[in-house]
């Protein structure tokens with residue numbers, strides 16, 4: 049290791065190679081409560097520098113763990129086997145905006161919200177909107193195929209990736225894809241890296257597809273005295289042929305926590321709230337849709353439906369939605385957030401069963417999420433310092449996954465597998481898929497130095 | 506800043522979501538996790554949990570490389586009062602003997618000379634010497650209002666103008682005020698954030714007595730840090746009510762203007778300005794409206810806001826004594842803020858803090874950014890009818 053560090057410092061300069069305990073602690077965690085120290089944190093500033101780091105790591109058989117802003121919720125960027133924490137945050141430039149073809153080429157470390165602000169100023173739109181868009185990078189979003197509220201209508205991160213620059217496990221640089229929308233020359237290597245969680249290569253640049261910015265938006269908030277009614281309403285809206293831009297569900301504890309954090313005057317006497325947004329370039333159609341949505345909500349038991357009257361009200365509602373997950377920390381020192389998806393018709397059943405698990409184990413589970421695409425985030429609240437509680441949490445997680453699989457859903461809609469869900473992979477994928485995936489990993493990273501111990505069991 | 510009521514295990518409430526990275530000026534500058542609030546809290550936790558057993562100078566440096574600007578606290582969705590936690594950790598570092606040398610020296614100067622510059626405290630009124638007439642507040646034994654000038658405006662010639670403009674406005678408004686002169690001691694804030702709240706208690710007691718002796722009902726400060734410390738820490742540190750009110754000069758001036766006590770010139774020029782919220786005044790002290798009311802009351806002034814304003818304001822780079830510890834980082838942060846200001850199209854950046862004014866001014870000059878930097882008291886003074894009219 050020492051020799052490797054000396055080499056890295058020689059080539060990159062000491063400022064980009066951090067070895068103090070303090071620096072290693074700073075690069076030891078992500079958005080979960082897990083943690084492990086890397087031997088060294090490296091902050092490259094170009095694809096060439098990344099390639100050099102990976103080459104040297106390969107020579108020394110040392111693990112390389114790519115890292116964006118470490119907002120991940122699966123432990124995927126934690127260097128559990130030590131080695132190099134490779135931070136992409138300084139590679140945050142916008143390389144080329146092609147307004148005519150509506151594409152943008154960026155470095156992987158750019159913060160998603162920064163990219164969004166940049167293109168929106170120019171009338172363009174990058175739709176994928178993980179709630180963590182201010183604290184996650186495009187590289188991390190691609191590596192986890194991040195989704196968000198808008199993905200119901202606009203699709204997930206992977207739908208916007210046209211091409212990638214990837215440093216492979218031996219230090220070679222691979223270019224995939226291009227500006228052409230249709231491209232069937234060879235295998236679709238771009239897709240291979242989408243969702244690969246840093247185990248197949250280090251993404252250093254991405255060519256992204258943009259769309260024209262929808263000109264009109266309406267956002268409504270519907271209050272439901274009954275959680276069951278709220279979850280039924282989700283499918284009722286979609287079955288009516290409306291595709292809202294977003295359709296978000298929050299249960300009562302989620303509402304209480306946000307209200308405590310933000311004082312927005314949200315109702316504290318309902319079991320659930322839906323946030324629904326319609327958008328498009330035809331104002332009348334957008335308004336008509338939100339009115340139809342409001343009607344369906346009322347028919348299905350909503351006590352009140354309010355449409356945001358100004359951009360500020362709307363921004364506030366979204367700020368509220370984005371802070372649900374972190375604001376839960378007000379209730380208990382730890383939370384374990386799951387990310388299951390189920391078919392739309394199964395949402396009410398899934399919600400019922402999860403609440404039942406919560407009651408049976410005596411620990412609160414908060415439910416919120418992108419209900420419109422069946423993606424729920426049940427969060428278990430607990431205190432990890434109490435080993436007995438932790439034991440309960442572990443069984444609860446297993447049961448939540450069972451619920452998802454029994455209802456023909458899956459373990460993770462967007463947060464990814466990392467280490468936390470690895471034990472459940474076999475059950476979720478089956479032996480054939482797992483075997484194929486193992487061979488892919490073997491082909492691309494025969495030395496197993498790229499983010500070892502992640503994803504595949 | 507009631508440091509004492511913070512919960513011991515508050516660091517556990519940091520769930521490492523990373524949102525604070527998006528507002529932290531030090532992280533935004535270096536894009537290195539170690540310079541982020543999340544890492545600073547993680548280090549504290551590592552010390553508590555034994556992962557980092559023996560803190561070193563480098564550990565301590567992480568806490569002194571922070572502006573204590575509170576942007577992290579404001580944005581943290583899980584309610585961690587990060588800046589207070591970091592301030593407390595500074596104190597812990599000081600107890601371990603790990604305070605950086607320039608800050609030790611600063612504390613010693615304050616204890617010995619009762620001011621941050623280390624010169625004789627009699628010099629506290631030198632700024633008044635080249636005024637056309639000596640301020641009426643000098644030597645006054647009883648007064649309704651005490652103007653607490655603060656070390657920087659009193660002792661750093663570059664910032665004399667703030668004190669000079671403010672007393673000039675007080676005179677024009679016919680305010681019955683007193684200056685404490687050499688009986689004014691450093692408010693104690695710099696010591697407290699360098700880990701020496703206990704050392705600061707003597708100075709706090711002294712200042713409060715000096716104001717009480719004048720029978721004042723109000724203390725007004727031009728310095729936001731003095732304001733914040735007087736208002737929020739003094740009563741807690743002494744464990745008693747002060748018996749008088751504490752306001753910032755912007756609140757005082759806004760009231761004077763709105764009450765019509767300051768006659769304005771009829772021929773005021775049009776000017777486009779932007780306003781920089783000082784951290785201690787705005788986000789930490791809760792004063793956002795008063796300076797904006799002042800600007801609105803002056804004909805011809807158009808205010809354009811920067812994107813990061815009010816609670817979301819971006820520190821000028823001068824917070825947390827960073828300037829003494831890492832001047833280069835402080836300068837770079839100031840440059841970022843001045844660029845934001847210039848980006849609004851305004852030709853003037855107005856602040857309400859002598860420290861902000863100084864850091865922003867220097868940055869504008871070294872970066873050759875074409876905006877003028879002014880303290881709000883100067884703007885008010887410029888708008889008043891001249892004395893002889």
Ligand SMILES: Cc1cc2nc3c(=O)[nH]c(=O)nc-3n(C[C@H](O)[C@H](O)[C@H](O)COP(=O)(O)OP(=O)(O)OC[C@H]3O[C@@H](n4cnc5c(N)ncnc54)[C@H](O)[C@@H]3O)c2cc1C
Nearest residue numbers: 116117118119120124179185187188191194195246251462
């Ligand atoms: C409050 C909060 C809300 C969230 N909301 C959502 C949400 O709505 N939707 C959602 O999908 N996720 C959400 N997440 C999870 C997380 O933000 C996403 O997974 C995000 O994509 C991670 O990006 P990052 O830059 O932080 O990556 P990191 O956490 O640093 O890394 C995540 C994974 O990506 C890999 N990686 C990172 N950069 C690269 C690269 N350049 N090349 C190769 N591999 C790389 C890492 O090795 C790791 O495996 C949320 C997280 C938080 C804390």
Ligand code: SF4
Nearest residue numbers: 519520522523525581
């Ligand atoms: S915003 Fe709060 S909870 Fe999130 S990382 Fe920062 S301090 Fe921790």
Ligand code: SF4
Nearest residue numbers: 529571572574575577
């Ligand atoms: S107080 Fe300011 S500089 Fe310090 S960690 Fe928080 S945001 Fe960063």
